[in-house]
Amino acid sequence: MAGSLSSISGKPLWLLAELTYKCPLQCPYCSNPLEISKYSNELTTGDWFRVLREARALGAMQLGLSGGEPLVRKDLEEIIAEAHRLGYYSNLITSGVGMDADRVAKFKTSGLDHIQISFQASDKELNDFLGGTSSFAHKLEMARAVKDQGYPMVLNIVLHQKNIEQLEDIIKMCVELKADFVELASTQYYGWSRLNIDYLLPTREQVTKAESIAKRYQTELEGKMKILYVVPDYYEKRPKACMNGWGSIFLTIAPDGRALPCHAAATLPDIEFPNVRDNSIESIWDDSNAFNKFRGFEWMEEPCRSCPEKEKDFGGCRCQAYMMTGNAAAADPVCDKSPHHADLQAEVALIEKTSANKNEPLIFRTMKNSKKYQTDKKLNLSQN
Amino acid sequence: MINQMPSLSSMYRFQWEEAQSSYVLLYPEGMVKLSRTAGEILKRVTGKTTVKQLVSDLETEFPGSDLEPDVLNFLTEAEKNGWISF
Ligand code: SF4
Numbered sequence: 001m002a003g004s005l006s007s008i009s010g011k012p013l014w015l016l017a018e019l020t021y022k023c024p025l026q027c028p029y030c031s032n033p034l035e036i037s038k039y040s041n042e043l044t045t046g047d048w049f050r051v052l053r054e055a056r057a058l059g060a061m062q063l064g065l066s067g068g069e070p071l072v073r074k075d076l077e078e079i080i081a082e083a084h085r086l087g088y089y090s091n092l093i094t095s096g097v098g099m100d101a102d103r104v105a106k107f108k109t110s111g112l113d114h115i116q117i118s119f120q121a122s123d124k125e126l127n128d129f130l131g132g133t134s135s136f137a138h139k140l141e142m143a144r145a146v147k148d149q150g151y152p153m154v155l156n157i158v159l160h161q162k163n164i165e166q167l168e169d170i171i172k173m174c175v176e177l178k179a180d181f182v183e184l185a186s187t188q189y190y191g192w193s194r195l196n197i198d199y200l201l202p203t204r205e206q207v208t209k210a211e212s213i214a215k216r217y218q219t220e221l222e223g224k225m226k227i228l229y230v231v232p233d234y235y236e237k238r239p240k241a242c243m244n245g246w247g248s249i250f251l252t253i254a255p256d257g258r259a260l261p262c263h264a265a266a267t268l269p270d271i272e273f274p275n276v277r278d279n280s281i282e283s284i285w286d287d288s289n290a291f292n293k294f295r296g297f298e299w300m301e302e303p304c305r306s307c308p309e310k311e312k313d314f315g316g317c318r319c320q321a322y323m324m325t326g327n328a329a330a331a332d333p334v335c336d337k338s339p340h341h342a343d344l345q346a347e348v349a350l351i352e353k354t355s356a357n358k359n360e361p362l363i364f365r366t367m368k369n370s371k372k373y374q375t376d377k378k379l380n381l382s383q384n
Numbered sequence: 385m386i387n388q389m390p391s392l393s394s395m396y397r398f399q400w401e402e403a404q405s406s407y408v409l410l411y412p413e414g415m416v417k418l419s420r421t422a423g424e425i426l427k428r429v430t431g432k433t434t435v436k437q438l439v440s441d442l443e444t445e446f447p448g449s450d451l452e453p454d455v456l457n458f459l460t461e462a463e464k465n466g467w468i469s470f
């Protein structure tokens with residue numbers, strides 16, 4: 001939903017505060033790192049206050065309070081109030097589990113601007129299966145409470161093979177809940193979703209159908225409910241402009257204080273991400289090796305280096321490039337100019353062929369599984 | 385339109401940003417940096433000012449030109465974007 005940002009850059013505009021990786025849910029597509037069990041050393045309230053203050057001084061306006069489940073943090077209300085005092089537009093990104101009507105009202109008086117609630121599916125059975133807990137009824141209730149408090153309501157549904165067939169019902173549910181905004185986000189395959197890609201990747205046919213449904217409702221509901229549909233990029237020919245460019249406008253702080261140019265960046269090798277416990281936000285943003293590593297265009301290799309489209313997509317996603325080619329500076333293989341694009345397509349075709357028959361076992365995002373699976377699954381592209 | 389009193393939609397927050405030296409519109413997970421003119425117009429969109437008054441205000445502050453067509457264009461566009469309502 002970013003507006004026209006290209007005219008402003010140079011400093012972080014968007015601060016994503018991942019307050020904790022604890023979460024009562026266990027979504028098998030969670031974009032958190034597999035190593036969630038290693039993040040128990042969380043920043044204190046005071047640390048977060050300083051992060052907020054310093055980032056705001058540099059020009060950050062948008063604040064995402066996220067996780068894990070940010071509601072798990074007992075000091076969430078305090079953090080919201082401080083963000084409000086500093087002039088942020090604050091977004092709470094939550095599953096709704098851990099909230100009640102009183103807490104929603106309290107957030108409002110603390111100055112929270114917006115609450116985004118995620119649903120796993122449009123029916124109780126699938127929602128609760130995917131989340132690994134019984135949460136559907138509570139989510140409905142919380143969505144209504146959010147609306148009652150007069151917040152703009154954004155609902156977020158991550159789409160994948162298990163729920164993409166219910167897209168129409170999902171949209172109808174959002175209409176019923178009077179959402180102002182609906183984000184239909186196709187699963188991005190990092191972390192947990194990567195581990196479960198064989199079970200989650202929708203087929204090309206499913207994607208085409210979903211796209212036409214989303215388009216139809218976009219027209220039908222124009223002026224009433226905005227629908228943002230993010231296409232799954234594995235079926236595209238050009239990569240997404242990941243993070244609007246590395247170190248361009250986005251700053252993520254992980255629960256342990258590590259500063260990242262994107263929330264998946266911790267998977268990249270040989271980069272030491274600076275910690276806010278030891279560094280100011282300004283020095284992290286301006287001077288750290290990590291934030292300068294893929295900034296601008298100098299780092300690029302061919303085919304990106306001489307490509308006329310590099311200012312449009314910045315070569316795509318660094319994490320995806322690394323995951324699939326072993327080289328974080330390569331072109332994102334989603335791009336059909338990448339020498340690895342054909343391999344990606346072959347791999348996707350293979351998954352597509354077998355995935356329809358695959359059901360369980362999905363690997364759920366639990367601390368126990370985190371200890372078991374510590375490395376990202378690699379796709380079997382040819383050079384591996 | 386000229387006698388109506390537009391107001392900012394509740395989805396949006398309008399504020400001055402020192403670091404950008406400009407007015408911005410903030411909304412769930414997004415923002416728009418406003419041009420100087422857009423900022424000056426939206427500053428006067430309070431729900432209590434008619435478009436007519438708004439134009440004459442602007443013409444007093446920035447004398448020498450007929451601003452009405454630009455203002456009307458901008459407000460039409462802003463309504464279409466859902467930023468304001470009449
Ligand atoms: S995706 Fe699911 S498991 Fe991951 S943080 Fe969100 S609610 Fe929790």
Ligand code: SF4
Pocket residue numbers: 238239303304305307308309310311313314315316331332335336337338
């Ligand atoms: S070659 Fe690189 S810069 Fe060009 S379109 Fe592909 S990913 Fe983008």
